[in-house]
Amino acid sequence: MTAQGGAFDVVEYYHDLVAKDPSISMPVAAVSSLVKVVEQQRATTMSEFMKIVRAASEVLKEATHRSISVSAGCDVFLQQMARLSHAQGVEECRDALISAGNNFVMTAGQCRDQVAEIGSPFVRDDQTILIHSYSRVIMGLLHRAVKQNKRFRVYVTESRPDKSGLRAADELLKLGVPCEVVLDAAVGYIMEKVDLVLVGAEGVVESGGLINKVGTYQLAIIAKAAKKPFYALAESYKFVRLYPLSQYDLPTYRSDLLAFKDSGNVDWQTELQENNPTLDYTPPEYITLLFTDLGVMTPSGVSDELIKFYLD
Template identity: 30%
Template sequence: MIPRATRAKIETIRADNLSGAVALTRQAAQALLSVVDDENAPADDDRLLDSLGATAKALIAAQPTMAPLFNVGNQLLWTLESRPKGESIPHTVRQSCHTFLNAIEQSGGKIAKRAAALIEDGMTIMTHSASATVAQALYTARRDGKRFEIIATESRPMNEGVALAKSLGQAGIKVALLTDAAAFAQLAEVQRIFVGADSVSPAGLINKSGTLGLALAAQALGVDFYALCGLEKFLPDAYAHPPEPPKNPAEIVTETMDNVTILNFYFDHTPLDRLTGVITADNILTPADLQHTFAAIAIHPLLQS
């Protein structure tokens, strides 16, 4: 049902443990497009719709914590269902994927501008992991002439925080790079914490492991904690989050140790009431505001089984 070339794209997405949500969403859109572009694509509309539905489900299963992979497929299926009479499925697929990706690109700049407005001269901002949207917000504040400093965590096991620190430093922003565990001792010097998001749902914020601990500590110390993300990261209450399987133990320790199990998890869940707010393109949503947004998301029937 899923073309061979499309399956290869899905497996590439499944194996990718470095790319952010935006990059993975571009790959997911290409996978959906490859279904209608395949030389052996079904001529029958019903079979083609089944293939697109199966591909959308496979993309979700490939990276189940990445909300945009759900939303790009979910939006496509709803759009196909309501397409004008006579409009071809390939045309609708191309238009829907283009619209979704364009919305992500545009929202990133708006989110960055809104977050940058929360940065004041002399502030210290802490980051965790390497959200592209957070980085864009910091670059925006720098271009606006604001003077501030960053405390960045290394973000083990892949250390993407190191790459972010290097990039910020090259942009002229003063950065202190810390181990993840050392971040808590520095919170007294911090006024804001900015993180990205892989998804936001009634179950909480899914982001890089360590986010939960920082959010709990920040709330206890009165430090503002914001997640920066577009609506493509939002999931409805009915979305079932599968448990995250442990990742490659060698990313933490290569040595084999008797009676020791190495658990390597990339993500954790932070309850929404531990957040100060979620910064979106249009506004800053409080935990109470978020519930109305979740309620408006309907899961297409092809993705419910």
């Protein structure tokens, strides 16, 4: 499916970006793809122009199964378009939107660096840190801590079903950081040895809660019960206009997840891969602080930032 029925395929372009650059975050890839849509289309009226971009955004969201991160990037781009459309003609809006989108892509990496800089004072010598899955922004923070000659140890959750924690462990070993991979089910077992917990985020919702790799919620519950600080790291472009009240309010929810089986001969390995959730929601009361490129925040500060962005 193409963005406007022509030759340009926004979904293919997005997947090519992600395949060529594994370090690119999904919101950034989404914005880059929509910039390309704007460059390719030649609408003559503002309404046609906005309709094409919105349609391309919707196609991209659907193709990525309503990915929280992709939706966040698309929404940032659409909000920028809405701002520019009020005071300018089509050509001026197109040029300004391309410029704004390219600037966002170029500065996105700086956001990750700023998060690492802001969070680094919380990593101290002789700490034992627990991280969940693989997060680029957390790895950036730990890279910075190593460069500052801090000595610490890291437990990494295996993070099923894709076992992405193994990637984080390999990267930490290359940095010379002592680490160990723990089973997701063993988080409670090792929590008393941990000084702090660090997690990334697919999205930060209006309440200040997190949408992240499945297993984050149970980790947060155990951390709170053990009175361990639970810190979340996220770039501000991952703030999303969602207000889930439960695990089943997420855009990625499917009614067939974890459906009971009533017959034999089930391939349980396939079942684990295909019919389990990949994300969960962690309510704000379990989060100690958020480290963002806008500064250190309590969860309640997220709503204020979203209001500033969307009502500015």
